Amino acid sequence: MSRLRRFFGTPEAIAGAAILALLIVMALAAPLLFPGDPQAIAGPALLPPFQDWSLPLGTDRLGRDVLAELFHGARTSLAVGLAAAAAALLIGAVVGTLAGFAGGLIDEVLMRITDAFQTVPSFLLALAFVSIVGPSLGVVVAAIALGAWTGPARVARAEVLSIRERDYVAGARVIGMHPLEIAFHEVLPNALPPVLALSSVIVAAAILTEAALSFLGLGDPNRVTWGGMIAEGRTVLRTAPFLSVVPGIALVLTVLGVYLAGEGVVESTAVRRSLS
Amino acid sequence: MSVLAVSNLAKRYHRGGKPFAAVDDVSFEIGPAETLALAGPSGSGKSTIARLVLRLIEPDAGRIDFEDSDFLALSGAALRARRARIQMVFQDPLAAFNPRATVARVLDDPLRIHGIASRAERPRRIAALLERVGLDAGLAAHAIHEISGGQRQRVAIARAIATRPSLIVLDEAVSALDVSVRGQILELLLDLQRRERIAYLFISHDLGVIRAVAHRVIILDAGRIAESGDARAVVTNPQSAIGKALVAATPKLIRNRP
Ligand SMILES: Nc1ncnc2c1ncn2[C@@H]1O[C@H](COP(=O)(O)OP(=O)(O)OP(=O)(O)O)[C@@H](O)[C@H]1O
Numbered sequence: 001m002s003r004l005r006r007f008f009g010t011p012e013a014i015a016g017a018a019i020l021a022l023l024i025v026m027a028l029a030a031p032l033l034f035p036g037d038p039q040a041i042a043g044p045a046l047l048p049p050f051q052d053w054s055l056p057l058g059t060d061r062l063g064r065d066v067l068a069e070l071f072h073g074a075r076t077s078l079a080v081g082l083a084a085a086a087a088a089l090l091i092g093a094v095v096g097t098l099a100g101f102a103g104g105l106i107d108e109v110l111m112r113i114t115d116a117f118q119t120v121p122s123f124l125l126a127l128a129f130v131s132i133v134g135p136s137l138g139v140v141v142a143a144i145a146l147g148a149w150t151g152p153a154r155v156a157r158a159e160v161l162s163i164r165e166r167d168y169v170a171g172a173r174v175i176g177m178h179p180l181e182i183a184f185h186e187v188l189p190n191a192l193p194p195v196l197a198l199s200s201v202i203v204a205a206a207i208l209t210e211a212a213l214s215f216l217g218l219g220d221p222n223r224v225t226w227g228g229m230i231a232e233g234r235t236v237l238r239t240a241p242f243l244s245v246v247p248g249i250a251l252v253l254t255v256l257g258v259y260l261a262g263e264g265v266v267e268s269t270a271v272r273r274s275l276s
Numbered sequence: 277m278s279v280l281a282v283s284n285l286a287k288r289y290h291r292g293g294k295p296f297a298a299v300d301d302v303s304f305e306i307g308p309a310e311t312l313a314l315a316g317p318s319g320s321g322k323s324t325i326a327r328l329v330l331r332l333i334e335p336d337a338g339r340i341d342f343e344d345s346d347f348l349a350l351s352g353a354a355l356r357a358r359r360a361r362i363q364m365v366f367q368d369p370l371a372a373f374n375p376r377a378t379v380a381r382v383l384d385d386p387l388r389i390h391g392i393a394s395r396a397e398r399p400r401r402i403a404a405l406l407e408r409v410g411l412d413a414g415l416a417a418h419a420i421h422e423i424s425g426g427q428r429q430r431v432a433i434a435r436a437i438a439t440r441p442s443l444i445v446l447d448e449a450v451s452a453l454d455v456s457v458r459g460q461i462l463e464l465l466l467d468l469q470r471r472e473r474i475a476y477l478f479i480s481h482d483l484g485v486i487r488a489v490a491h492r493v494i495i496l497d498a499g500r501i502a503e504s505g506d507a508r509a510v511v512t513n514p515q516s517a518i519g520k521a522l523v524a525a526t527p528k529l530i531r532n533r534p
């Protein structure tokens with residue numbers, strides 16, 4: 001496992017991995033440590049942190065347990081971030097592969113569509129999509145993916161354009177393989193590494209977009225989200241700043257952790273490639 | 277009766293905005309179990325002819341008859357099915373295979389695509405193909421990048437014969453191999469030709485190799501046929517200027533090898 005050792009070679013990657021691990025533990029432990037409804041009232045309203053040890057981080061404006069909300073919010077952030085990024089990478093890889101491999105009119109049409117999506121700011125796109133379809137977890141994931149697949153599509157297309165000239169693609173045609181099988185079975189897997197290198201940035205951006213949507217009240221109302229907590233706390237920012245600060249710090253740390261860990265992975269594979 | 281008949285084939289490319297002919301009015305025939313060699317300096321159009329004959333690129337003019345039917349008229353599923361009969365071996369056996377493939381998958385693909393053997397039967401077929409080209413059947417489980425260059429070229433030949441073709445196009449198929457391995461691969465090709473009556477379109481810049489394995493040779497110059505005829509006769513006594521130049525560039529020792 002020299003690959004793992006190389007990944008943990010830089011302090012940034014270690015920090016990123018530690019934050020991510022903590023986040024994953026929080027997300028997984030949330031229903032065990034806080035089995036009740038995190039949106040239910042747990043005590044007196046606006047209890048400051050570190051006063052009552054059954055409510056370590058205090059309560060919000062409605063008397064809900066902030067620590068429970070924080071843990072359950074990690075679940076939402078992680079789920080939405082990963083699902084949206086996975087959807088964006090999948091759509092991008094498929095569109096980019098089809099465009100690059102087919103060429104001609106199909107390439108032209110697909111890339112114009114990609115251009116169109118790229119010109120609209122992705123946050124506005126997500127905002128419009130959720131306002132029209134209505135807020136639910138699935139819709140939020142789709143809305144974020146809608147604005148995030150163009151980058152992977154371009155990277156996949158560029159990679160496919162170079163791969164499709166290789167001898168083994170000609171070899172696959174010579175043995176009579178169907179063009180779709182060549183595109184998705186022979187070419188796509190070899191075009192994936194640079195596409196996957198984008199995933200940390202996309203996950204981080206997706207987590208931020210989800211928080212922003214929730215902040216504007218466009219998140220799933222049945223889910224606790226960090227963005228929603230920040231928005232809630234904003235109304236009592238002067239008297240109880242911790243209500244916004246705590247989820248804000250969680251958000252920043254998460255995005256940083258995802259980014260650092262992603263960079264670590266890219267770097268360790270890049271080192272491996274330049275060595276081989 | 278011919279396996280392949282090419283007439284008036286032409287392919288133009290653009291270089292610096294101006295069109296030029298990579299292949300210009302080329303005609304030839306290959307009979308069953310015959311080896312026709314294509315020789316010529318770099319850029320004379322050898323690989324372009326190979327790609328045209330395999331329908332990897334489309335000609336601007338001319339006709340290709342494969343097994344006495346119009347090969348250029350085929351498209352889609354009909355073309356893919358016909359490809360079982362005309363195969364290719366590339367120069368660089370590492371580049372010719374998907375870097376993620378194993379030997380077994382490389383040989384499984386043509387058997388599966390052309391419905392030659394059922395899924396249950398294919399491992400046996402793969403083992404038989406490997407043995408046919410002089411490899412150990414245990415090699416099937418290895419990744420392509422784990423085996424040697426010579427073994428890889430044998431796997432490439434096994435893949436080419438998997439669908440029982442009547443013609444195999446070999447584009448510099450032995451040029452990247454070192455001399456001892458080259459001899460063994462040529463021996464294997466001759467043996468396959470004798471037993472299975474496969475015709476070869478054999479592209480090489482090595483006139484010594486051509487003299488040893490080819491029945492006839494065509495010498496190309498800038499996309500046109502400069503000279504053609506019996507391989508030994510052309511190599512011993514070339515008529516065209518380009519033929520003389522190519523022969524002069526080949527060491528005498530190799531030229532006169534039996
Ligand atoms: N896709 C292409 N676009 C433009 N020009 C091309 C293309 N393919 C080949 N050519 C040109 O066509 C000519 C013939 O090329 P080809 O590859 O057939 O030569 P060759 O005889 O195989 O040479 P070598 O011995 O170096 O392999 C060359 O001048 C080459 O630059």
Ligand SMILES: [Mg+2]
Pocket residue numbers: 322323324
């Ligand atoms: Mg060539």
